[in-house]
Amino acid sequence: MTDSTPLPPHDWPEFLPGWVWLCGAGPGDAGLLTLHALNALRQAEVIVHDALVNPEILTWARPGSRVIDAGKRAGRDSPKQRDISLRLVELARAGQRVLRLKGGDPFVFGRGGEEAQTLVQHGVPIRVIPGITAGIGGLAHAGIPVTHRDVNQSLTFVTGHDPAGDTPPLDWAALARASQVIVIYMGLRHIGRISAELLAAGRPGDEPVALVSDASLPGQTVLETTLGEVAEVAASASFAGPVLICIGRAVLLRQALDWQAMAAGHPARNPDPLGRGKPAEET
Numbered sequence: 355m356t357d358s359t360p361l362p363p364h365d366w367p368e369f370l371p372g373w374v375w376l377c378g379a380g381p382g383d384a385g386l387l388t389l390h391a392l393n394a395l396r397q398a399e400v401i402v403h404d405a406l407v408n409p410e411i412l413t414w415a416r417p418g419s420r421v422i423d424a425g426k427r428a429g430r431d432s433p434k435q436r437d438i439s440l441r442l443v444e445l446a447r448a449g450q451r452v453l454r455l456k457g458g459d460p461f462v463f464g465r466g467g468e469e470a471q472t473l474v475q476h477g478v479p480i481r482v483i484p485g486i487t488a489g490i491g492g493l494a495h496a497g498i499p500v501t502h503r504d505v506n507q508s509l510t511f512v513t514g515h516d517p518a519g520d521t522p523p524l525d526w527a528a529l530a531r532a533s534q535v536i537v538i539y540m541g542l543r544h545i546g547r548i549s550a551e552l553l554a555a556g557r558p559g560d561e562p563v564a565l566v567s568d569a570s571l572p573g574q575t576v577l578e579t580t581l582g583e584v585a586e587v588a589a590s591a592s593f594a595g596p597v598l599i600c601i602g603r604a605v606l607l608r609q610a611l612d613w614q615a616m617a618a619g620h621p622a623r624n625p626d627p628l629g630r631g632k633p634a635e636e637t
Contacts, residue, residue: 361393367481369397374442374452374473376466378459378485379403381492383570384410390483391455398453400445402438404464406457406596408571435465439472446478459487463513463539487511489537492569492598496576497612498605504628505603506534514541514548514599521547530555535602542597546585552601557581562605568595578605603628 367390369375375394380386395401395414403412405425412421424438433441445452460466460482473480489511493500500509510533516522521544529536530552541548542565553559559582567575573594579587581601588597609624616622 361389361396364389366390366393369394369451369453370479371449371451372446373479373481374446374454375481375483376454376460376470377456377483378464378466378487379407379411379455379457380486381458381488381495381570382406382408382568383495384408384414386486386491386570387411388483388485391485394453394483395455397451399451401453401455402442402445403455404457407455411455435468439469442469442473443476443478446473447476456485457488458491459485462487462489462511488569488596488598489539492566493537493564493600495570495614496564496566496574497608497614498564498566498600499607499611500535500537500600500604502604502607504630505607508533509535509537511537511539512541514538514544520544526551527555530557533602535600535604538599538601540596541599542588542593545588545599549581549584552581557601559583561601562603564600564605564608565591565593566598566600567593569598571595576608578608 375398377391377394379391392414395411396416398416398419400420400422401412401415402422402424415421424433442452442454454460454469456464456466458464461484466482470480470482490500510529512524512529513522526548538548559580561581563579563581563584565577565579565584565588575593577587577591606627609627610622612622
């Protein structure tokens with residue numbers, strides 16, 4: 355698709371000067387971008403993107419648009435959140451059409467809510483374009499459905515660190531009891547403490563866990579382990595990109611649903627990982 359390719363017929367919203375559109379870019383694969391996001395890219399005069407946005411997506415920007423990298427990277431000098439938010443205000447007040455492009459969904463552990471609130475407080479009009487969050491789309495791409503009626507009736511998304519970078523002060527014992535599947539964003543650094551908290555609360559040591567790096571991208575890596583061993587596995591792994599952690603029996607389904615392996619000619623490792631014994635009947 356080129357920047358001159360027309361979008362399908364639709365009442366596409368017009369990007370007006372002085373507006374900021376907060377937009378999700380999806381979990382990584384450029385094909386998982388929404389059409390509303392593509393429409394925004396075609397109209398924006400300034401694009402302020404974070405570090406998790408696939409560079410391929412930026413090639414679809416309006417010719418001549420200004421692209422600003424506002425990505426935060428661990429261990430390196432990065433823009434402060436307050437400075438990013440106020441820069442969006444400044445650009446909008448200058449009459450620019452400003453696209454704030456964020457990995458995944460802007461309102462799921464992406465600080466999009468903070469930025470939107472700052473814009474509204476400064477009188478800047480906004481539009482929100484949801485994206486496919488990595489905790490759902492990235493895991494699906496890896497062959498892990500975060501919900502399955504034979505596995506879970508609850509699902510919890512948590513962040514792996516608090517604003518200071520420490521383990522978040524969550525009631526891990528309550529989470530261990532209440533949520534059958536737990537998906538952790540940005541939790542690799544503290545997975546040792548998190549897994550210890552969950553084990554102490556009664557989660558079994560052999561509970562399946564998946565570590566997914568660079569979800570949906572060509573370099574995607576998936577390590578399957580258990581809650582009792584995940585800290586050791588994580589410490590010995592060399593991940594190139596951000597890592598999602600999925601805890602729960604939903605991980606077992608990857609044995610049957612690793613569609614990328616099947617597309618490469620490999621049969622499913624186990625068509626019946628939950629031990630149903632026969633195909634599920636439609637109800």
